[in-house]
Each structure stands twice: as structure tokens, then as C-alpha cells.
Amino acid sequence: MQLFREGMEVNLFSAVELVSLVLPHMRDQKWGRIISISSIYGREYGGSVDYMTAKAGLIAFSKHLALNLAPENVLVNCIAPGSIDFPGSTWDRFQQNNTPEVVDEFISRNLPAGKFGWPEPIGETVAFLASERADLITGTCLNVDGGQSRSLF
Template sequence: MDLNLKDKVVLVTGGSKGIGLGIAESFIKEGAKVAIVARGEDALNTAKSLLKDVLTIQADLYDQKDREEVVQIVISHFGTIDILVNNVGGSNGSTTAETDLDLFHEAFELNYFSAVHFSKLVLPYMKDKQAGSIINISSVFGRESGGKVTYNSAKAAMISFTKSLADEVIKDGIRVNGVAPGSILHPSGNWQRRLEENPEKINNFVKDEIPAGRFGTVEEIANVVVFLASEKASWVVGATLNVDGGQSKSNF
């Protein structure tokens, strides 16, 4: 299927590895012009070697000024931003009682406020063209319990933000949607580490908790992202789609 994404300019945050890297690769295969931003120089260099013509930007996405500079670099290089994928994220802490408040602030800064800020930064360019797409990568644990409380709370806020912003800007030709992955296996992810540490435990988790009977892949997330960003999804507005092999217990 031709998604008509050729020459569209895409910015993927947290795009140097894992799901973000897979998303960037899928857009490049569709003929898009892609910029990825991440903090780690080594991972960015590896991504550059894997992805033809990708623009790599090193920045600390906890930092407001760095985020502003990232957008200006992309605009200077490509002239615009058509599609924003807010993918950067991370988990910290443990239980609420045992997690310092500072860690809650850090989790929200990276997982939530970075998405809000990048969205605000690209909106003027999209509004000028009366076209654009923003995709927020959250998690099934933004809808139900599971994982760490800091991460879950930030991803829940992201899902709410996705709907709110979508309703606000659809009149300007900008569609905002989200993808909520379930458990995805990739070399740089936590599930790979856990599988190596305790194969029996993780294999039992897959058997008991994922109806499809396996982990999801990066490509399966990326395929949904590029579809949502395309005009083939023109009537999808404010949705956050579970992509999880049936893992989520939610029925809405």
C-alpha cells in the first residue's frame, strides 16, 4: 500500500534504538525524510550507519532549550516538519511509597512534558500548511496497572493529552493520535534483559499474559505508526490504539 509519505519530513524523538529506530526505518522505507534525536552519541552513530540519509541530532530531551534547538535544526535542514513522533520515554523508581518525588518529576519531564513541548513547537509549522500529524507513543500501562507507577502515570497523562490536543487542532488540518504498545522484544529493551536473566519466568509471563503467545516486534509498532501518520488514516483523530497481541485487559 502506498501511504503517500514520500518526502514528508518526520521527527522521531528517542529514535536511535528500539521502537524509535524501527519507526524511523519504516518512514524511510516509505520515502520520507527523517530526523531522529536522542541523548546517546554511540547509539546515534549506530543508527546513522543503519539508516540511509537519516539526520541524527544529539540532545538531552529533559532540557527545554535542547528541545527548542532540535526543532530549529530540523527546520533549518529540511524547511518544515510534517510528522512528529513523540517516542522518547523511560522508567524509574519502584512503588509510590519508595520512590522519591524527584523521580516522578523526571518521569513526567521525559515521558510527558517532552511530548507536550515538542507538539507545541511544531504546531505553528503545521498550522501554516493546514496539515500535519502527531503520533504519541504511550503504553497499555497508561490505561491499566502494570509496570512502574511513575511511567504508568506519565503515559496515562500522554493518552489524555493526545485526545485533548487532537480535538483542539483537527480544525487546522492536524491529526493527533497515539499508539499504546504492549510488551515488545528488541535487543536494547528491558524485556530482552529480563529474558536473558530469567528465561523460565519471562516465558511463563508470555504464556499467561499475552494471548497471542509471543512478544510483539518493533516492526509491528512501526507499521501502525506510519499508517496513522498517513492520509489513509484521515478519519482517525484523537485515538490511542493498543498494539499488544491482546495483552491489555481493557475492553475500550
């Protein structure tokens, strides 16, 4: 149970706390962008139960906020990355701790693009959602996963 609580704290409650700190200013200025990083595993099976639950909660929290804050020009969205590789990541460790055959099998079964994702597309999506060009996008969760997710929603 402690591990579950810690997972919720790291992956959901920290985001809720951060939003509570910035939201009064955004409401006062009648403009704001809140962009949370969820996961494709907030929409479908994968990862630990605390991670999946927290990421699903983050998507629901964001949708609820979006619908309530849209009249105040505070837009709220999520990004759901797939398997993103960077130094020190879970996927970096996975590749280091498994044989090339195991890694290749994972990639062929799970990553239609034939490779792990990388951080820059996530950052570019955040930049777009934070811009004036995205001023009609709120309450959505965009997958940035190279086709990895299986969910239709």
C-alpha cells in the same frame, strides 16, 4: 519524588515540548500528523507509578489536542504498545535475567499471542496514521499489543 519527576519528564513533558515546536508550522500549513507512543500501561495497571501516570497523561494530552486541532486538519493520535522486545529493551533484560521457566510463565500468563511484540508493527501503525489514508482518524489511541491489554477501553 525525584524519580517520579524524571519519569514524567521522559515520558510526558518531552512529548509536550516536541509538539509545541512543530505545531505552529502544522497550523500554518493546515495539515499535520502528531503521533505519540504511549503504552497499554497508560490505560491499565502495570509498570511504575511515574510511567503509568505519564503514559495516561500522554493519552489525555493527545485526545485534548485532537479535539482542538481537528478543524485545522492536524490529526493527533497515540499508539499503546504492549510488551515489545528489542535489543537492550526492558523485555530483553527480563529474558536475560530470568530463567526460561520464569519467562515462559510470564508469556503464558500475559501474552495471548504467545510471544513478545517487536518494533515493526509499531512502525507500520505510525506510518498508517501519518498517511492520507488515515485522514478521518483523530483522538484515538490504538493498542498494538497482540491482545495483551485487559482493558475494554
